[in-house]
Amino acid sequence: MASVELFQEPIRRRYYAPYLSCSYLFFLLSVWVLLCLPFFLSYDTNFWLKTNTYREQPDNAYEYKILVQATGLAGSDNYFYSSVPDLNRLRGETLKMCSVKTREVDDNRDSIPDKFRLEVELPLASAESVSKVDALVFFRTQLQNKAKIVMESAIHISYDSGSAGAGLYTSGNMIFSQTHPLPVKGGYVTMYSNTDLLDPSKISGSSDGDIRTILEQISARNLTMTYKPELTHWTPVVDSASASTFTLTADIKIPTADIVYIPTAVEVLRDAWIKYLSMFVVVGFFLEKLCSFVYFHQIVETKMLVETVGSNVGVPHFKRF
Structure with missing residues (x-):
């Protein structure tokens, strides 16, 4: 009897590394870029709303x-x-x-x-x-x-x-x-x-x-x-x-x-948040692709665990670029 695909979901790969490692330093750098880069990209003289109509x-x-x-x-x-x-x-x-x-x-x-x-x-x-x-x-x-x-x-x-x-x-x-x-x-x-x-x-x-x-x-x-x-x-x-x-x-x-x-503080923050979030989504997309490439190909050394059916811990898997 023929079967049809009803639903699909990805299997996670989890990466682990000690605090005192280059991998963890790369992780901190990624988080800083994710949070700060959208602000610098979206910031200009009109970032903070001064007047509204x-x-x-x-x-x-x-x-x-x-x-x-x-x-x-x-x-x-x-x-x-x-x-x-x-x-x-x-x-x-x-x-x-x-x-x-x-x-x-x-x-x-x-x-x-x-x-x-x-x-x-x-x-x-x-x-x-x-x-x-x-x-x-x-x-x-x-x-x-x-x-x-x-x-x-x-x-x-x-x-x-x-x-x-x-x-x-x-x-x-x-x-x-x-x-x-x-x-x-x-x-x-x-x-x-x-x-x-x-x-x-x-x-x-x-x-x-x-x-x-x-x-x-x-x-x-x-x-x-x-x-x-x-x-x-x-x-x-x-x-x-x-x-x-x-x-x-x-x-x-x-x-x-x-x-x-003159807009209220709530309007100023909401308008700035929309500008920041628009760049946050773009930066987050490309940064996720970069981190996936770096960690999967072990450019920085990590311990990779691949999830299996019925388990959320995974089994060890190692691969070098």
């Missing part, structure tokens, strides 16, 4: 604070509006009471806005015009996954045209920007709590609402939200006598951002 969509909530500055042709007229009454009172004749409409859109219904729509209507007299517009829109930005931070942020929308316009439409992304990695230990941290970009309780002069001054404060921060326009359309004035309003419309999308953070 994860993806998160920032939660941006509109703070109902906005600054709008507009300029007429050749800088002849200047208009200003803010949502802060104390600041408006300091602007005198340049103040224009605008109409501001906002709407948050949550497409995937995860309680985090995916888009923010802004509409600002600036009333104009018959002889007035707008050729340049700047707007600062303030948000409360929050990260809540690994890095837990809360901060006030502002995006700058700006456009300059050589002709008078009846409106500006812009569409773009609100990008989370950082210059240094964030810590991930502990709970929520309120960033820049002592340096508000626009604090209504600390307004003492018209310079407090200057857009350039606020932009300088934003640029000095590690964490900012930046508006990057993708589509822009300037609507020119056809009949300057009939122009009554200038309309700024902005569709601001809030994409998922790459958040750079």
Whole structure:
């Protein structure tokens, strides 16, 4: 009756030698190479993980604070509006009471806005015009996954045209920007709590609402939200006598951002272990082949015992290379 192979396993050859022998010295050298060589092969400047990245969509909530500055042709007229009454009172004749409409859109219904729509209507007299517009829109930005931070942020929308316009439409992304990695230990941290970009309780002069001054404060921060326009359309004035309003419309999308953070000790060790283990397997494979050749051919003298059926001790076997 024909038979079929069901299972196979190797028979071990065991090698023995005294402590005070070249064979034992070779064994110690092999162990040292097995443990140390993978480290030297895998070590480089990125062996220890210094920063890591994860993806998160920032939660941006509109703070109902906005600054709008507009300029007429050749800088002849200047208009200003803010949502802060104390600041408006300091602007005198340049103040224009605008109409501001906002709407948050949550497409995937995860309680985090995916888009923010802004509409600002600036009333104009018959002889007035707008050729340049700047707007600062303030948000409360929050990260809540690994890095837990809360901060006030502002995006700058700006456009300059050589002709008078009846409106500006812009569409773009609100990008989370950082210059240094964030810590991930502990709970929520309120960033820049002592340096508000626009604090209504600390307004003492018209310079407090200057857009350039606020932009300088934003640029000095590690964490900012930046508006990057993708589509822009300037609507020119056809009949300057009939122009009554200038309309700024902005569709601001809030994409998922790459958040750079300082990894924990567990992450650093795990990443280093994976790099070390990848080289350990390769070195171990070739070192096992070398030791098998050296011991089997008795390049260093050892006592070889070959296992037999039913025994885990083996019988002596000697062979010289």
